Amino acid sequence: MSNIQIPRGTQDILPGESEKWQWVEQIARELCTNYQYKEIRTPIFEHTELFQRGVGDSTDIVQKEMYTFKDRGDRSITLRPEGTASVARSFVENKMHGLPDQPVKLYYLGPMFRYERPQAGRFRQFVQFGVEALGSNDPAIDAEVISLAMNIYKKVGLKNIKLVINSLGDQDSRLAYREALVNHFKGSIHEFCSDCQNRLEQNPLRILDCKKDRDHDLMKTAPSILEYLNDSSKEYFQKVQTFLNGLGIPFEVDPNLVRGLDYYNHTAFEIMSNAEGFGAITTLCGGGRYNGLVEDLGGPETPGIGFAFSVERLLSAIEAEQLDIHFAKPLDCYLVGLGESAREKTLPLLQEMRMNGVAAETDYLDRKMKAQMKSANRLHARFVVILGDDEIEKGVALVKNMESGDQVEVSLSELVEHIRTA
CATH class of the missing domain: 3.40.50.800 (Anticodon-binding domain)
Known part of the structure; x- marks a missing residue:
């Protein structure tokens, strides 16, 4: 009988390595305490409908990557592929919108599961750290959330990181932009992959995220979201930039940065590694502001903003920069x-x-x-x-x-x- 081996896309984190995980997780926890974000722990599995509604039927996560099964009561259950939907579900179910202190500021840390092709720094079971601030429309909280993410990376010692931001505007701006994208792509959509052909009507913003067709000429000439922002959306985005400048956080505006889910609006951001040898996929962290998610799960109208990153990717960036980590307490x-x-x-x-x-x-x-x-x-x-x-x-x-x-x-x-x- 052959030896049983670890499933593909998973890893054993052995002593000597696990201390590094504890070290970076402790830094993230301590910073969250300083920023007054409190830990929330949600189930590792949820009803499948939560992710279909909360992540979106048109996403690759829902269509291709979820671990979904029937339990013994014939209910469809899914191992969580991300954290935001679970946090929003808990926010609604536990009536956190009624708490006296708003916004509600939460963080989570735990394993997520996606059936994707394993590659360097990407696993089918991975550990995600994330933050959600629910209940405020103030652009200052956007800047706070971004600064928290940036400061976690700085606190572990990373030097070669870059912040990229964009605005998706309010609902009116998004609708105008959506129409412009459909008109731009529809004449030649047959030249794109089948996923993009489906996205044209479902969610055309996600065409801009396509890895297969990213070099297509129409991608390079696609209209910019910034051209379709109305006055209030422009003002909001300008305030976010003003706050970031006030915090001394350098950033680049990239009009091609989109968050494809329907409930995203206004601020979108990514933090990337510029470290040599880090790999082709440089994104360490992604986040943005969202409206509509809490309402979609049965709660009151509640704005939110958050980010998430994989601890594996953070550790890979630390390794790429060859940082000397002093984490182990010596034996007394x-x-x-x-x-x-x-x-x-x-x-x-x-x-x-x-x-x-x-x-x-x-x-x-x-x-x-x-x-x-x-x-x-x-x-x-x-x-x-x-x-x-x-x-x-x-x-x-x-x-x-x-x-x-x-x-x-x-x-x-x-x-x-x-x-x-x-």
């Missing part, structure tokens, strides 16, 4: 117990150390002292505590500083405090 103490009576004292001592904030380890293979000292070296222990029959009789332990080589006797009653404060 390796406890060497020599002889039976010493071994009986070892576990209680370890317990006391660990409960007092000291990272401590000992030997469980009954090895000689020399082998235990080698193990302490490999684990980069700051101190080795040696406990033998003689030491127990005297009520002391030998404490060796592994950096200086100095060795002192310390009373067992003072041992934990000595290691903790050294």
Whole structure:
């Protein structure tokens, strides 16, 4: 019988790597706390209808990439492919629109699932970090959300990043632009892929996102959304830019940047990596403002803005910039117990150390002292505590500083405090 292997498009994150994940996740969590975004945890699977309505029937995610199955009650269930729809569903279901403090500022972190072709930095199970601010139409919150995303990347040390922004305008502006796109593409839509042919009537903005036909001449001459913004949409976009300038955040305006879902409006943005060797797909993070999603899920009219990024992509960008990450807490103490009576004292001592904030380890293979000292070296222990029959009789332990080589006797009653404060 052959060995069972990991499913394609997934990965094991082993010790040595998992600490990097914890490090970047902790940075994101701490920044969210500073910005007053609170964590929300939603189910890993939801009713399929949520994503059909919340993500959109015309999207590649819904049409091609979802993990959907029937449960034992014959209900259609889908592993979540993204986080916004679940957050919006929870916002409506838990009546968060009635909370006294608005907007409601949330973040989430967890695995998402998409059946797509695995490639460098992309997986079928991936971890997504995302932020949603629901309940405010103020362009200042757009700038806040963008600054939070940018500052996560800066805090981990990335230098080669670029912010690109655009406006999709309000509903009237989008409708005018939609009509212009249909008129632009319809005469030659037969030259485009079948997906784009379907998108022409369903959602023509998504034609501009097509990877297959991106080099088609009509793509290069497509009208710009900025030409179709009405006065109020232009004013909104200008205010967002003013706030970003005030925050000292450099950006580029790219009129070809679109978010294809029907409920997106006004601000759209992406953060990209310019790091050499990062790969052809440079986008690290995508986000934008949306109206209509909460209403579509049965809630009151509620504007929102958010972003999401894959932790895998962030770690790939860190690797591409060859950043030196110092994340591991060193081992404070390796406890060497020599002889039976010493071994009986070892576990209680370890317990006391660990409960007092000291990272401590000992030997469980009954090895000689020399082998235990080698193990302490490999684990980069700051101190080795040696406990033998003689030491127990005297009520002391030998404490060796592994950096200086100095060795002192310390009373067992003072041992934990000595290691903790050294």
